[in-house]
Amino acid sequence: MDISFEHVSxxxxxxxxxxxxxxxxxxxxxxxxxxxxxxxxxxxxxxTLIQQLNxxxxxxEGSIQIGKYxxxxxxxxxxxxxxxxxxxxxxxxxxHQLFEETVAKDIAFGPHNFxxxxxxxxxxxxxxxxxxxLPDELLERSPFDLSGGQMRRVAISGVLxxxxxxxxxxEPTAGLDPRGQKDIMDMFKxxxxxxxxxxxxxxxxxxxxxxxxxHIIILNQGEIYREGTPLEIFKQHDALEKVQLxxxxxxxxxxxxxxxxxxxxEYRGQDIxxxxxxxxxxxxxxxxxx
Amino acid sequence: xxxxxIIGQYIPADSVxxxxxxxxxxxxxxxxxxxxxxxxSVMSYGVLTLFAIGSALLSKVPFRYIMKGxxxxxxxxxxxxxxxxxxxxxGDVAFSLFGWxxxxxxxxxxxxxxxxxFLLILVTSLLTLTTTPIEITDAIxxxxxxxxxxxxxxxxxxxxxxxSLRFIPTLMQETEKISKAQASRGVDFRTGSFxxxxxxxxxxxxxxxxxxxxxxxxxxxxxxxxxxQGGEGRTKLRELQLTxxxxxxxxxxxxxxxxxxxxxx
Ligand SMILES: Nc1ncnc2c1ncn2[C@@H]1O[C@H](COP(=O)(O)OP(=O)(O)O)[C@@H](O)[C@H]1O
Ligand SMILES: [Mg+2]
Numbered sequence: 411m412d413i414s415f416e417h418v419s420x421x422x423x424x425x426x427x428x429x430x431x432x433x434x435x436x437x438x439x440x441x442x443x444x445x446x447x448x449x450x451x452x453x454x455x456x457x458t459l460i461q462q463l464n465x466x467x468x469x470x471e472g473s474i475q476i477g478k479y480x481x482x483x484x485x486x487x488x489x490x491x492x493x494x495x496x497x498x499x500x501x502x503x504x505x506h507q508l509f510e511e512t513v514a515k516d517i518a519f520g521p522h523n524f525x526x527x528x529x530x531x532x533x534x535x536x537x538x539x540x541x542x543x544l545p546d547e548l549l550e551r552s553p554f555d556l557s558g559g560q561m562r563r564v565a566i567s568g569v570l571x572x573x574x575x576x577x578x579x580x581e582p583t584a585g586l587d588p589r590g591q592k593d594i595m596d597m598f599k600x601x602x603x604x605x606x607x608x609x610x611x612x613x614x615x616x617x618x619x620x621x622x623x624x625h626i627i628i629l630n631q632g633e634i635y636r637e638g639t640p641l642e643i644f645k646q647h648d649a650l651e652k653v654q655l656x657x658x659x660x661x662x663x664x665x666x667x668x669x670x671x672x673x674x675x676e677y678r679g680q681d682i683x684x685x686x687x688x689x690x691x692x693x694x695x696x697x698x699x700x
Numbered sequence: 701x702x703x704x705x706i707i708g709q710y711i712p713a714d715s716v717x718x719x720x721x722x723x724x725x726x727x728x729x730x731x732x733x734x735x736x737x738x739x740x741s742v743m744s745y746g747v748l749t750l751f752a753i754g755s756a757l758l759s760k761v762p763f764r765y766i767m768k769g770x771x772x773x774x775x776x777x778x779x780x781x782x783x784x785x786x787x788x789x790x791g792d793v794a795f796s797l798f799g800w801x802x803x804x805x806x807x808x809x810x811x812x813x814x815x816x817x818f819l820l821i822l823v824t825s826l827l828t829l830t831t832t833p834i835e836i837t838d839a840i841x842x843x844x845x846x847x848x849x850x851x852x853x854x855x856x857x858x859x860x861x862x863x864s865l866r867f868i869p870t871l872m873q874e875t876e877k878i879s880k881a882q883a884s885r886g887v888d889f890r891t892g893s894f895x896x897x898x899x900x901x902x903x904x905x906x907x908x909x910x911x912x913x914x915x916x917x918x919x920x921x922x923x924x925x926x927x928x929q930g931g932e933g934r935t936k937l938r939e940l941q942l943t944x945x946x947x948x949x950x951x952x953x954x955x956x957x958x959x960x961x962x963x964x965x
Contacts, residue, residue, distance in 0.1 A: 427711055427765060466880050491886065499884045506874075507881035509906035519903070523886030554910065568885065 411477030411496065411575050411608055413463070414439035418472035418483075420458055432458040434632040436472070440625070445602055445609045447619035447640075450629035451654055456612045457502070459629065460578050463610065464497040465490045476576070495524045498574030502581050504565035505558065513556075513564050514549040520572040531571070538567035541601060543593070559590045566594070570601070576608045577601070583615075595622060616658045620644060621679070628653065641677060660685060709769075710832050716945060717759040717830045722839035724946045725831060728953055729823050735960055736816050743963035745815055751956050752819050752826075759830050766825070773821050777814045784810030833865035838940060855930065863919070871912065878907045 420433040432455045440446050448456050461467040462474055465487050474481040479493045487493070498520075501507070510516035514535055521531045539546065542563040548556065553564050566582070579598065583591035599622050602609045613619055619626055619640060626643045628636040630653045636643055644650070644661040657665070660677070663685050667673045673692045675685060712718075717725075732751075739745045756763060788806030795802055828836070841858035848854050879889060882903045889900050 425768075427762060461880065464884055466883060491888070494884055494886060499881075501877070501881050501884075504881065506907055506911060507878055507885070507903075509903045509910075520885035572885070 412440065412442045412475070413477075413576070413608065413610075414475045415462075416473050416475075418462065418469045418474060420455075420462065420467060421470045422458075424470065432632050433462075433469075436632075436634055438627060438634060438637060440608065440610070442608055443606055444625055445599075445623050446611070446625045446627060447623035448610065448612045448627050448629060449614070449616065449619055449655065450635070454629040455632040456629055457580055458632075460499065460580055460610060460612060463576070463578050464494045464499055466499075491524070495572060496574055497576040497578060498569040498572050499578045500566055500569050500580065500582050502584055504569070504582075505553075505561035507568075508553040508561060508565055511552060512550050513544070513553050516553050516564060517568045517571050520568055524572065534571040534573065535567070538570040539563075541570060541597060542567045543597070559586060562586065562590075562594070574607070576610070578610045578612075580612045581614060582611070583613075583618075598622070616644070616656050620658045620661065628655070663689075709829065711761050711829050713760040713830070715758060715760040715830070716949075717755060717826065719943070719945055720830075720949060721940055721942050721946050722831050722835040723842055723940060724942070724949060725827055726836075726839050726843060728949065729827055731953070731957075732823055733820060735957060736819055738960060738964065739812075739816075741963055741965040744960050744965075745812065747956065747959045747963055748819055749815070752822050756822060756826055759826060761826075761829050766822070766829070770821060770825065773818075777817050780817060781810040781814040784813060834862055837862040837865065838936075838938070842940060855934070867912075867915070870915075871908070874908060874911060875904065879904055 415436050415438050418433060418436045419431065422428070422430040422432055436459065448459060450456050458467065462469060462481065463476065465479075465481055468481060468487065469483045471483045473483065476493065476497065479487070479489065479496075481487050508516050510519060517535045517538055518531045521534055526534070535549070539549065544560065544563050544567065548560065548564075553561055556564065562582075569577075577598070582598070583594050586594065595618055598609065598611070601607060611618070611623060623640060626636075626638060626640055627634060628643065628650075635653055636646065636649060644657050645665075647657055647662075647665060650657055660680065660682060663682060664675055664677060667675055667685075667689050671689065671693055673689060675688055675692070680688070732748075736748060739748055756766060785802055785806045786800065788803055788809055789801075791803050791805035793801045794804045794807055831839075837858045840861065841854055844852070844854045844857070879887075882900075883889065885903075887900050887903055889897065889904075892900070
């Protein structure tokens, strides 16, 4: 679904000493089917931004269009239910939302609330645990007996079972080991492709933003600081440093290759080792000519 | 939810009221609550109101904000007033409203009791608005100190209080977080029949209890690991200390009491 924000602001606890403008005049648009990464320092407003996407928070100013749904400041949103069914949100530490007696029941909770039929729910449970690589025999266990990583997968399955068209991920890998992080990120990438989802990822990892997203939005103090493709964004070393964001290691490598050796390497998703090889070849090649 | 209720919320500022020793604040509020019941004339109520409003202004907490935060209580105050207005049947008839006689005595009593109510709520919320929960528990522990001799577990009580107070904001955040997560999975906390709404609470309460128990266990472990043991012989990081301001405020309070008894009829 196409998503667009028009001059959206959000104020927490307005008219109190705690009044806080968490988003200020945000305007952007996302094409259906794209994979967008939202990055920014802690407190920059990322979580506030994504909570507007399924109407958990209503803009204080401005308006948001998500597919056929419209959220307008000061107006009651129609058919919030429909919106929530189509926009699945995986919150930070989603395993905290588990509550049912069995894994299967917890995964069924979302679709059940949206009135999906029993047969269809069973089919979706199967599909969801297949996607998240949860062994079938866990389905009848209590979610509270599982390991942290497995609980996270159960919670994610619960959101996938809603069959959303837009998938919103708020730091979905926080607190997992590096291996688990990569598995989950790869899984979301596969789902994104297979189901033609529109994916919005909030992340602290510049590496992930570079590897998975095709568009990046940088927030700083509630405002859009930069926006563009990963290559455009990560070229701007100084601009990123100003808001305390790092550049992915590979991007830094490319920059220094150019600065120290005058060598331009085209980035096609290589890792550090491959880039180093390429650089050696080019540097040698140049000196051979002389 | 958290935006309109201010009772129990601390607002940091640098004011005389903030700097007052929490023991003084509690003691003065205690005696204020007692003397409010001695007022019986317009002037004596005036003196008490002056003291309460004056303290509120001195606290540097925006007055408009305090008034707005007392919204839920305004309803109770109004209710009390109306109750007295319609139930009291003494003295002369002041006027008639839709064929119902309103007596002069009812007006006076209703007014007086609502005002009392308002003053009590105002000064007590001023305590929590200007004193951190930790200061309040420290003060209570000190004030209840003498009970230790009777083997009353004062320290444990204070510890329980401060831990609970410490975790109220955490619990509120957690509640908000989980209700948002479940709302995203299609739970509707606002509409539906009574039965539906009760049922909607389960997905909220279970995760809250699970995390509260987990947190309690972690806290107990962390305290044990750092060698915590009960009250006997424990020293304090921040010792409470009476200052000149406290003495000054006691003076003002004594003047208030004198003024009150002089203006009583
Ligand atoms: N419920 C709330 N009440 C008041 N302020 C909040 C609330 N939630 C977040 N904030 C404030 O809004 C700002 C943005 O928060 P958030 O969107 O969570 O940032 P991020 O996800 O980028 O770390 C922060 O300064 C935060 O303190
Ligand atoms: Mg966040």
